[in-house]
Amino acid sequence: MTPERLFRLQGELSRLVEPGGALGEVGLVAGADAAYKGDLAVACAASIDMETMEVAEANFCSGRVSFPYIPGLFALREARILMEALKGLRARPDVCIVDGHGVAHPRGFGIACQVGLALDLPTIGAAKRRLFGAAEGDRILGASGEVIGAILPAGPGRRLYVSIGHRISLPDALRVVERCMRKGGVVPLAIAHKLARARLSASSHTI
DNA sequence: GCGACAG
DNA sequence: ATCTTGTCGC
Numbered sequence: 118m119t120p121e122r123l124f125r126l127q128g129e130l131s132r133l134v135e136p137g138g139a140l141g142e143v144g145l146v147a148g149a150d151a152a153y154k155g156d157l158a159v160a161c162a163a164s165i166d167m168e169t170m171e172v173a174e175a176n177f178c179s180g181r182v183s184f185p186y187i188p189g190l191f192a193l194r195e196a197r198i199l200m201e202a203l204k205g206l207r208a209r210p211d212v213c214i215v216d217g218h219g220v221a222h223p224r225g226f227g228i229a230c231q232v233g234l235a236l237d238l239p240t241i242g243a244a245k246r247r248l249f250g251a252a253e254g255d256r257i258l259g260a261s262g263e264v265i266g267a268i269l270p271a272g273p274g275r276r277l278y279v280s281i282g283h284r285i286s287l288p289d290a291l292r293v294v295e296r297c298m299r300k301g302g303v304v305p306l307a308i309a310h311k312l313a314r315a316r317l318s319a320s321s322h323t324i
Numbered sequence: 325g326c327g328a329c330a331g
Numbered sequence: 332a333t334c335t336t337g338t339c340g341c
Contacts, residue, residue, distance in 0.1 A: 151331085153332055186332070188329040195331070217330045227330070248330045273340090278330085331332050 123190060124224055131225035133234055138284035140212060140239055143167050146293060147210035148305025149199045149232070152313040154321055158182045160195070161313035162202035164210050165305045167296065172308055176205035177316050188248060191217055192228035200232055212239040212285065212293055214305050219290075221258055221266035221280035223249045233283025240282030241290040243303055245271075247278055267291055271302060 146167050151160040157179070164174040178201035184194040195217075203213060218227035219242030227248070233240030250260040258266035258278060266280030267287060277298075281290050297304045 151332090153331090155333090186331055188331085191330055222330080242330085244330045246330060248328095 120190075123193070127222075127224040127226040130234065131220070131230065134220060134226070134230050134281075135284045136220070136281055137286050138239060140285050140289045140293075143211045143293060145173060145208060145210040146297060146305050147203065147206065147213040148216075148303070148307070148309035149203060149213055150216040150306055150309040150313055151195055151198055152310070152317045153182070154317055156181050156183070157317070157321070158195075158198055159313050159317040159320065160198040160202040161309045161316065162199070162206055162213075163305055163309040163312055164206055164208060165297070165308065170297070170299075170304050174206055174208060175308075175312055176202050177313070178202040178205065179316070179320065189223050192226075192231040196228050196231045196235070199228075200236055203232070203236060203238070210238070212241065213282075214241045214243050214294065214297070214303060215282060216243065216306050216310070218242040218244045218248050218278065219266070219280035219282035221248065221250050221278060225265075227280070227282070229280070229282030237284075239284040241285060241294060242266075242280045242282050243294060243306060244278045245275070269294065269298070271298070272300065277303065
């Protein structure tokens with residue numbers, strides 16, 4: 118599998134992304150993230166109650182990762198383990214926020230798209246740094262004259278790049294993310310991040 | 325040729 | 332992302 122083949126595949130798959138879909142009432146919003154120690158990875162899917170912003174359920178998946186981190190191919194490293202963590206949740210969340218980009222990607226198919234498409238789940242990509250596209254004004258991320266995402270202020274000197282993953286519109290994605298915003302960042306992602314790191318630490322301390 | 329480059 | 336001390340800001 119050459120890099121060129123992977124690039125072409127991402128481009129083809131990007132056409133399967135559903136940039137809309139009716140996102141009804143959101144009761145559970147999941148956050149998906151992973152922590153690493155060498156090639157050992159622990160992923161956490163944290164389901165958050167949209168009303169209280171409290172953890173309703175959390176599921177983990179640990180394993181070895183073989184693919185290295187390459188900008189643009191992040192999904193090949195982390196999508197599988199994130200999906201396993203998500204599939205293990207007893208209650209299927211209404212939408213999932215993934216730590217990474219959605220369509221704001223060189224080939225329009227970031228990790229949020231891949232996870233959403235594979236699980237047939239509405240997903241949102243939320244990244245702390247830009248990968249593709251250019252800021253158009255203060256709040257819009259665009260490319261080739263198209264809006265590919267939004268830029269949200271996220272604390273002193275910090276920004277959040279939001280783009281759709283699958284089966285959701287950008288306005289709906291923004292509505293969900295903004296409701297999840299706190300001082301510490303995006304609650305579902307912050308929780309998933311914290312729990313993944315805690316689980317990783319606990320497992321590595323086991324003899 | 326040079327810079328950019330999710331986690 | 333992860334490895335890590337002191338340090339700047341509220």
